[in-house]
Amino acid sequence: SRSLNLAVIPGDGIGQEVVAQGLKILSAVLPQDVKLETKEYDFGAKRYHATGETLTDADLDALKQHDAILLGAIGDPSVPSGVLERGFLLKLRFAFDHHVNLRPSKLLPGVATPLAGQPEIDFVVVREGTEGPYTGNGGTIRKGTPQEVATEVSVNTAFGVERVVRDAFARAQARPRKKLTLVHKNNVLTFAGHLWTNIFNKVAEEFPEVTTDYIHVDAATIYLVTDPGRFDVIVTDNLFGDIITDLAAAVSGGIGVAASGNINPSGEFPSMFEPVHGSAPDIAGQGKADPSATVLSVALLLRHLGYEAEAARIEEAVSADLAERVGKPARSTNEIGDALAVRVAG
Amino acid sequence: SRSLNLAVIPGDGIGQEVVAQGLKILSAVLPQDVKLETKEYDFGAKRYHATGETLTDADLDALKQHDAILLGAIGDPSVPSGVLERGFLLKLRFAFDHHVNLRPSKLLPGVATPLAGQPEIDFVVVREGTEGPYTGNGGTIRKGTPQEVATEVSVNTAFGVERVVRDAFARAQARPRKKLTLVHKNNVLTFAGHLWTNIFNKVAEEFPEVTTDYIHVDAATIYLVTDPGRFDVIVTDNLFGDIITDLAAAVSGGIGVAASGNINPSGEFPSMFEPVHGSAPDIAGQGKADPSATVLSVALLLRHLGYEAEAARIEEAVSADLAERVGKPARSTNEIGDALAVRVAG
Ligand SMILES: CC(C)[C@H](C(=O)O)[C@@H](O)C(=O)O
Ligand SMILES: CC(C)[C@H](C(=O)O)[C@@H](O)C(=O)O
Numbered sequence: 001s002r003s004l005n006l007a008v009i010p011g012d013g014i015g016q017e018v019v020a021q022g023l024k025i026l027s028a029v030l031p032q033d034v035k036l037e038t039k040e041y042d043f044g045a046k047r048y049h050a051t052g053e054t055l056t057d058a059d060l061d062a063l064k065q066h067d068a069i070l071l072g073a074i075g076d077p078s079v080p081s082g083v084l085e086r087g088f089l090l091k092l093r094f095a096f097d098h099h100v101n102l103r104p105s106k107l108l109p110g111v112a113t114p115l116a117g118q119p120e121i122d123f124v125v126v127r128e129g130t131e132g133p134y135t136g137n138g139g140t141i142r143k144g145t146p147q148e149v150a151t152e153v154s155v156n157t158a159f160g161v162e163r164v165v166r167d168a169f170a171r172a173q174a175r176p177r178k179k180l181t182l183v184h185k186n187n188v189l190t191f192a193g194h195l196w197t198n199i200f201n202k203v204a205e206e207f208p209e210v211t212t213d214y215i216h217v218d219a220a221t222i223y224l225v226t227d228p229g230r231f232d233v234i235v236t237d238n239l240f241g242d243i244i245t246d247l248a249a250a251v252s253g254g255i256g257v258a259a260s261g262n263i264n265p266s267g268e269f270p271s272m273f274e275p276v277h278g279s280a281p282d283i284a285g286q287g288k289a290d291p292s293a294t295v296l297s298v299a300l301l302l303r304h305l306g307y308e309a310e311a312a313r314i315e316e317a318v319s320a321d322l323a324e325r326v327g328k329p330a331r332s333t334n335e336i337g338d339a340l341a342v343r344v345a346g
Numbered sequence: 347s348r349s350l351n352l353a354v355i356p357g358d359g360i361g362q363e364v365v366a367q368g369l370k371i372l373s374a375v376l377p378q379d380v381k382l383e384t385k386e387y388d389f390g391a392k393r394y395h396a397t398g399e400t401l402t403d404a405d406l407d408a409l410k411q412h413d414a415i416l417l418g419a420i421g422d423p424s425v426p427s428g429v430l431e432r433g434f435l436l437k438l439r440f441a442f443d444h445h446v447n448l449r450p451s452k453l454l455p456g457v458a459t460p461l462a463g464q465p466e467i468d469f470v471v472v473r474e475g476t477e478g479p480y481t482g483n484g485g486t487i488r489k490g491t492p493q494e495v496a497t498e499v500s501v502n503t504a505f506g507v508e509r510v511v512r513d514a515f516a517r518a519q520a521r522p523r524k525k526l527t528l529v530h531k532n533n534v535l536t537f538a539g540h541l542w543t544n545i546f547n548k549v550a551e552e553f554p555e556v557t558t559d560y561i562h563v564d565a566a567t568i569y570l571v572t573d574p575g576r577f578d579v580i581v582t583d584n585l586f587g588d589i590i591t592d593l594a595a596a597v598s599g600g601i602g603v604a605a606s607g608n609i610n611p612s613g614e615f616p617s618m619f620e621p622v623h624g625s626a627p628d629i630a631g632q633g634k635a636d637p638s639a640t641v642l643s644v645a646l647l648l649r650h651l652g653y654e655a656e657a658a659r660i661e662e663a664v665s666a667d668l669a670e671r672v673g674k675p676a677r678s679t680n681e682i683g684d685a686l687a688v689r690v691a692g
Contacts, residue, residue, distance in 0.1 A: 081543075085533040114571045116462040133479075133500065138537045144544070148504040150537040154479065158494040185585070187431040191484045195496040197427075218592035225460045225571060225596050239531070243589060246564035250571050 003035040004305065007066040007270065012044040012084075013279025014289035014333075015072025021291035021337030022070055022298045025317075029302070029310045029344040039066070043088055045076035054087030060095050068301050069272035072294065073279035086136060093129050096269035098262035099160065100167050101127035101238075102300065103245040103276065105228075110323035111253040115225060121252045123231035126168040127241025129262055131160040132192075134238040156192040156237070161199045167265060168235035169207040179211045179232035180204075183220045183240055196237065220244055224251055249276050256289075257322070259296035261304060271304055273297040287332040292318050295340055310344075317343035349381040350651065353412040353616065358390040358430075359625025360635035360679075361418025367637035367683030368416055368644045371663075374687040375648070375656045385412070389434055391422035400433030406441050414647050415618040418640065419625035432482060439475050442615035444608035445506065446513050447473035447584075448646065449591040449622065451574075456669035457599040461571060467598045469577035472514040473587025475608060477506040478538075480584040502538040502583070507545045513611060514581035515553040525557045525578035526550075529566045529586055542583065566590055570597055595622050602635075603668070605642035607650060619647040633678040638664050641686055656690075663689035 008023065010016040023038065030036055041059070048054055063069060069092075074084050093101075107113055107121035137153040165182075172180040182200045186193025197214065204212050215223065217240045223230055224247050236244065249258035258276035275293030283289060296318055303311035317340050325331075331339070354369065356362040369384065376382055387405070394400055409415060415438075420430050439447075453459055453467035483499040511528075518526040528546045532539025543560065550558050561569065563586045569576055570593050582590065595604035604622035621639030629635060642664055649657035663686050671677075677685070 081533045082536040082539065086536060090534065114461055116460060133498075134534060136536075138500075138535075140537045140541065142504075146504050146508075148541055150502045150541040152479075152500040152502075152535045152538045154484075154498040154500070156496045156498075158488075158492050162492075185588075187427045188436065188480060188585075188588075189484075189498045190428040190432060190482075191486045191496040192498045193428070195486065195494055198490070218589050221567065221589055221593035222596040222601070225593065226600075239534075242531075242534075243564050243567055247567035247571065247593070250568040254572075255568070 001033050001035060003037065004030065005065070005067045006036065006038045007063050007069040008038050008040045009043050009069060009071045010040065011072040011074040011279060012046075012076045013073055013281045013284040015044070015074070015279055017285070017287065017289050017333045018275060018291040018294040019070060019072040021333060021340070022294040024337050024341050025295050025314060025344055026298050028341040029313055030307075031310070044074050045079050045084065048079055048084065054084060055091050063092075063096075064269060066270045068270050068305060070298065070301060071272055071274035073275065073277065075279040077281060090134060090136070092272065093262050096272070097130060097264050098272060099128060099130045099164055100261075100263040100265055101129035101241060102261040102263055103127060103241070103248065104259065104300075105245075105248040105252040107252040108257070108319045108322050110326045111257065113251055113253060115228070115251050119229055121228045123228070123234060123248070124171065125234045125236065125241055125245050125248060126164060126171060127236060127245060128160065128164045128238050130238075131156055132238035154189070154192055154237075154239070156195050158195065158199060161196055162203065165199055165203050165235055168233055169203055169210055172210045172233040173207055175232055177232040178209050181231060181234045182212070182214045183217050183234055183236040183244065184214070185217050185240070186214075187216060192237070200235070217244065221247055224248060228252070245276060253322070255293065257292045257296065257318070259293050259300055261297070261300040263304060271301075273301040273304075287334060289333050291333050291337050292322065295337075313344050347379045347381060349383065350376065351383045351411070351413045352385070353409050353415040354384050354386045355389050355415060355417045356386065357418040357420040357625060358392075358422045359419055359627045359630040361390070361420070361625055363631070363633065363635050363679045364621065364637040364640040365416060365418040367679060367686070368640040370683050370687050371641050371660060371690055372644050372648075375659055375690040376653075377656070390420050391425050391430065394425055394430065400430060401437050409438070409442075410615060412616045414616050414651060416644065416647060417618055417620035419621065419623065421625040423627060436480060436482070438618065439608050442608075442618070443476060443610050444618060445474060445476045445510055446607075446609040446611055447475035447587060448607040448609055449473060449587070449594065450605065450646075451591075451594040451598040453598040454603070454665045454668050456672045457603065459597055459599060461574070461597050465575055467574045469574070469580060469594070470517065471580045471582065471587055471591050471594060472510060472517060473582060473591060474506065474510045474584045476584075477501055477503060478584035500535070500538055500583075500585070502541050504541065504545060507542055508549065511546050511549050511581055514579055515549055515556055518556045518579040519553055521578055523578040524555055527577060527580045528558070528560045529563050529580055529582040529590065530560070531563050531586070532560075533562060538583070546581070563590065567593055570594060574598070591622060599668075601639065603638045603642065603664070605639050605646055607643070607646040609650060617647075617650055619643040619650075633680060635679050637679050637683050638668065641683075659690050
């Protein structure tokens, strides 16, 4: 019999509430013969305040034993900016070599968008997850003085760029439109830009069926609001990917429905799945959070582990649920979870 | 009698066409007693192909003699990406210490926006112009090999950050809403982020009437499409400013109406005014380009030189012209320029 051994990290704020729904749907959708084991981990603000720890070597060893990780959200105003982001989230992405940060954007029927005319939106961003300006490479001299200088170094390697570009080409190849767009700023960041562009063009030769183009990151933000339908698969660096995927989420229904996977394609380390939204401390504990983004992240998790039919069933359930919301009173986090559980089981 | 000694750089593509209209409006609006002198410079792709030059020391010496610079657009597909951007545009911004890159966004009545519900948009982005990842500080080793490493260094100094932050506070103070938002990514880029945040908070003490807040750059892109009305003045670094001002232009009427000023506030060097759009080689020479962005850049130029009434007259003319376009057939670049010239003169 099969098994799924899942690490669960509810985290801070609304993380607890949305992860509970994600697990509810996971249990409801999994085939009978799959033995689901979950272990909860207490990372986040509470543990940091109690112990000063964000993510220890022992924690990493424990997490390594799982098939995958489901994360709610990490972050709280009581913790200085950067401590949990760098000390937990980025540390985990880097330690487990999550170099493919997968962020699909699909505007589902009936879902509200800030854009006029309800455009068709269906693309996926493949964001590099282990390089760029996210490496923590940089420093400060003469801190707090009028002579302070602070640097941030974007580190880009042929190894790191080629593997994520190849992954993106393979994803584009597998989609009906077979189109891949490189987003960078190669007219200004010429060192990193040339590396990305050259590797992109080289790998393109291996995928003759994939149509390619290149767009500067600033122009990409324009297209995301004026012509989002032009995108199929986008590959980009860590920081540009961070920025454009929040915008992509906003135009395709908001961060309430934006899912993401931090993927280690080789399977050497477990991949981690999380909603794009944060811990939203202002609405935490009120049952107001939309669990759809977490539930869709569970779908990405299942697809990654080979449960394609179950992933598709979750996506259909969320799509149907969202379409039915129009004009109805708002439901609680738990009510939405219950409705989705019925749908995926049925 | 007064004089205005202007350097004119039409540049590439549609640059020629739109700058001609900018000059037409400038002549029409200037008070009789102001002697307008213009000198045209041939920077851009043509000169680069003919001489290999983008901007020489002698060019800089010549440009220095002017009161201000009006630029159309630089860039052509025949020139490798980065050559003119780094060799001309950024070289000039750095050489003339254009540290305040001013980009207003106002959705004028009747102007189309990709956003639903025609929201109220009226804010200005103060983008740092001489630091950040734009310094060209970085490099490549083992170029073209599987072991290539390319770096880009974002350089941030207390000196550079404080002067632009202070400029932004002063602008916020002078506006009715008196609100200033810092946009950065201080939870990940912690070295530069702390420098920006600390200086922002320190300077805030000198401006007790200005309300402040902080938003991560990724979240800022969400607000720009879901709630752009929340912004009054934004201050941000060079790269984040590049990205969010293209998005800001897109939601507030498109790059056809987005103006910018590259300002040296001390007046030690001439400031440069340019539309946010590029050279648009695909429509060059066809009389299709909208000169409004260039004309509005002329308004910024006049305001910078102390001609406030004339600047306001141009802005009112463009606003009226845009409002009248609704439902009418498209006019040529020249026709729009003529109509604006009549308005500002009348
Ligand atoms: C919280 C933060 C460190 C993170 C990032 O910048 O990657 C978040 O914005 C995201 O997109 O997952
Ligand atoms: C052309 C390019 C170098 C420039 C920039 O990145 O600053 C442009 O995008 C702008 O915003 O003025």
